[in-house]
Amino acid sequence: MSTRYFSLLFILYISIVIGLAYFIPIAPHExxxxxxxxxxxxxxxxxxxxxxYGTFGIxxxxxxxxxxxxxxxxxxxKDNLQNTKDTMSVTxxxxxxxxxxxxxxxxxxxxxxxxxxxxxxxxxxxKWYLLEILSASGLWYxxxxxxxxxxxxxxxxxxxxxWRTLIMSILFISILYFQHRWIEIGGKPIGHLAEIxxxxxxxxxxxxxxxxxxxxxxxxxxxxxxxxxxxxxxAFLITMxxxxxxxxxxxxxxxxxxxxxxxxxxxxxTSLRVRLSQFQSNYKRGFLLSISFLFIGMFIIISxxxxxxxxxxxxxxxxxxxxxPYLLAQKLxxxxxxxxxxxxLKERYQLQFYNxxxxx
Numbered sequence: 032m033s034t035r036y037f038s039l040l041f042i043l044y045i046s047i048v049i050g051l052a053y054f055i056p057i058a059p060h061e062x063x064x065x066x067x068x069x070x071x072x073x074x075x076x077x078x079x080x081x082x083x084y085g086t087f088g089i090x091x092x093x094x095x096x097x098x099x100x101x102x103x104x105x106x107x108x109k110d111n112l113q114n115t116k117d118t119m120s121v122t123x124x125x126x127x128x129x130x131x132x133x134x135x136x137x138x139x140x141x142x143x144x145x146x147x148x149x150x151x152x153x154x155x156x157x158k159w160y161l162l163e164i165l166s167a168s169g170l171w172y173x174x175x176x177x178x179x180x181x182x183x184x185x186x187x188x189x190x191x192x193x194w195r196t197l198i199m200s201i202l203f204i205s206i207l208y209f210q211h212r213w214i215e216i217g218g219k220p221i222g223h224l225a226e227i228x229x230x231x232x233x234x235x236x237x238x239x240x241x242x243x244x245x246x247x248x249x250x251x252x253x254x255x256x257x258x259x260x261x262x263x264x265x266a267f268l269i270t271m272x273x274x275x276x277x278x279x280x281x282x283x284x285x286x287x288x289x290x291x292x293x294x295x296x297x298x299x300x301t302s303l304r305v306r307l308s309q310f311q312s313n314y315k316r317g318f319l320l321s322i323s324f325l326f327i328g329m330f331i332i333i334s335x336x337x338x339x340x341x342x343x344x345x346x347x348x349x350x351x352x353x354x355x356p357y358l359l360a361q362k363l364x365x366x367x368x369x370x371x372x373x374x375x376l377k378e379r380y381q382l383q384f385y386n387x388x389x390x391x
Contacts, residue, residue, distance in 0.1 A: 037119040044126045045098055047333060048135040052094050053087040054336040056357035061138045062380035065089060071173050076138050089138055096142045097135020101126045103149035104290075110156045111259065111293050114300075121296040128292075129328045130234040130285055144174050145286040148262075152290070155196075155258060164199070171203050176283030178207050183265035183287070187258050227274040230281050231288075236328050238321040239295075243288070246295040263291030352377075360385035 057065075064073050076089040083091050105122045112118045125131060134142040147169040154162035170177040181200040188197035231240045247264050256264075266287035273279050299318065338346035345354035356378050363371055363382075370390035373379050379389050 033116075034119070037123065040123045041101070041126070044101065044123075044132075047329075048094055048097055048132060049087075051132070051136040051333070051336065052090040053085075054340070055086065055136060056353055057086050057089070057381055057384050058137050059352050059356075059377035059381060061089065062384050063377050064138065066380045066383060070140070071143065072138055072140050090136065093138050093142050094135055096146050097131065100135075100142060100145050100149060101131070103146070103153060107149055107152045107156075107259075107290070108293050110153070111257070112297060117296065117300060121292060124296065124322070124325065125289070125292050127325055127329050128235060128239075128289065129332060130289060132329065132332055139282060140174060141282040141286050144170065144177070144282070145289065147173070148180065148286055148290065152258065160195075167199065167203060171206065174283070175207070176280070178204060179266050179269055179284065179287055180262060181207070182269075183262040184258075186265060187256075187261040190256075190261075227270060227279065227281075231270075231285075233328075234281070234285055234289075236321065236324040238324050242299070242321060243291055243295050246298050247291055249298065257294075259290050260294050262287050263294070267291075356381035357385070360387050363387050 061076070064070070065076050075092040079091045080088045082088070101122065104125050105118060108118045108121050108125075109115070112121065130141075134145070147166045151163060151166035151170070154160075154166055167181075170180055181203045184196055184200040185204070188194065188200060228240075234240070235243060244267075247260070247267055266284045270279060270284045270288075335346050335350055339350075339354055344358070345351045359371070360382055363369075364385075364387070369386070370388045371382055372390040373382070383389070
């Protein structure tokens, strides 16, 4: 990929996330966080809403975090890939993953986790110890699921005998333990494993996720592992183990697995380039198929608000929870009604965001 195309695609990514953040109505989880939570996401939403109006106002920090994350990812990829063109290619694949686009658009904790995670990887590579501590502290502060990250660092630091990282990781795990902040374990084996595979298929796109599973296991079994490999594999392994018995919160794991795009593409390019040109066709076709699904997912995300504003109705069943409350609010305003009774708690918060209060 040339620098020119990379720049154009990066500008396209920024334009897409800003446009989607402006036009997509408030999501159920955003409304609930905004009105019924006091975590870091809620605080950032309220802070920005004081200066910017509407849904874009509550999302501005997360849009900026998403754009900054892509920039930081480029630096991390450059640290791990020798070729600048490869670095630009993997960064654009990362930027246009459905999880990154959606995470950059709606208010959520995962994009903040990713931001601190990438900052840590940059600081660790350069031995910027103060920034390492600050970024690790940020992860500890914003997410109970950061215990996954610190466990991965424990395994990594033991294997390479990096005692400073080991002491830091154990310290943060101990703090999380004494604060009773960890991932709850329980439930019954009733099909959550299949569900988590479906969720990751949406986050990565199906073919990229299958390739991710193949790559992460191949690297773990046969090849030298770096810190990214440890983090991605630990998150994947814990996901699989926990989802056998319980439903897991995807945002606790996805950011740590998304950085696995780097070793995934590294392995693909290595496998491609060691073969003669006449034996490369299957690899190239598989890559094109994976990228095709990536752009299909991106097209669905981008086209959804366009179809909505053209037809004035929810374009897909899975978007009803976002668009129907918005349409209902507009209808009630036209009828000069200022309240509406609904049993759905999240819908009540969505309507409240549009100044339609619950009827007493």
